Amino acid sequence: MIEIFDSKTQDILKSLEKTQKEFWNISRVTAEFLYNLIVTSKSKNVLEIGTSNGYSGIWLGKALKKTGGNLTTIEFYDKRLDIAKENFKQCGVSDIIDTKQGDAATIIEYLPEDFKIDFAFVDACKKEYIDFFRLIAPRMKVGGYLACDNVISHAAKVQDFLEAINSNPDWENVVLPLPAGLSLAKKIR
Numbered sequence: 001m002i003e004i005f006d007s008k009t010q011d012i013l014k015s016l017e018k019t020q021k022e023f024w025n026i027s028r029v030t031a032e033f034l035y036n037l038i039v040t041s042k043s044k045n046v047l048e049i050g051t052s053n054g055y056s057g058i059w060l061g062k063a064l065k066k067t068g069g070n071l072t073t074i075e076f077y078d079k080r081l082d083i084a085k086e087n088f089k090q091c092g093v094s095d096i097i098d099t100k101q102g103d104a105a106t107i108i109e110y111l112p113e114d115f116k117i118d119f120a121f122v123d124a125c126k127k128e129y130i131d132f133f134r135l136i137a138p139r140m141k142v143g144g145y146l147a148c149d150n151v152i153s154h155a156a157k158v159q160d161f162l163e164a165i166n167s168n169p170d171w172e173n174v175v176l177p178l179p180a181g182l183s184l185a186k187k188i189r
């Protein structure tokens with residue numbers, strides 16, 4: 001367990017873990033992995049699709065506090081996003097998180113042209129992973145990472161996405177045996 005967070009953040013994370021199933025949050029081990037990857041890769045411009053109540057966003061935000069970066073996170077449901085905003089505030093990361101409410105594909109399509117990403121975390125509607133990949137790819141910097149959760153737990157729904165990324169010479173992808181299966185791809189050119 002990462003002990004570097006303040007005790008309030010640790011308490012909030014522990015309490016959110018009790019409602020993990022209700023809000024479909026990632027596992028703690030996946031969260032710790034993403035945290036470490038953002039810190040070690042010194043990622044700064046991070047995009048998350050699927051905020052829910054902000055559990056994963058807190059981890060991403062804490063990592064970005066270390067790298068000096070910022071997070072844009074997108075959620076369809078306003079009520080979940082309201083809870084997430086309060087959790088971000090309580091954990092001291094709201095100043096570096098831009099929350100956007102609505103359909104992720106539409107929001108990404110209309111982001112400014114110079115909105116570039118060096119780390120993206122996708123954890124939303126599995127059938128749309130292929131669309132998210134097509135929208136994220138042109139905005140991703142070379143050397144950046146695309147992490148997608150649930151590629152083992154929802155294998156059939158993400159098959160087209162995995163086929164597309166595995167056959168794309170611009171990307172190197174591996175599937176990590178984290179609890180729901182995490183696809184981790186690096187843009188190599």
Ligand SMILES: C[S@@+](CC[C@H](N)C(=O)[O-])C[C@H]1O[C@@H](n2cnc3c(N)ncnc32)[C@H](O)[C@@H]1O
Pocket residue numbers: 023024025026049050051052053054055056057074075076077080102103104105123124125128
């Ligand atoms: C698995 S949960 C995200 C959990 C969160 N990443 C965490 O670990 O704390 C998926 C969320 O994505 C949202 N979602 C699904 N499809 C979406 C879309 N196309 N655009 C925006 N949000 C979407 C759902 O409303 C849901 O709250």
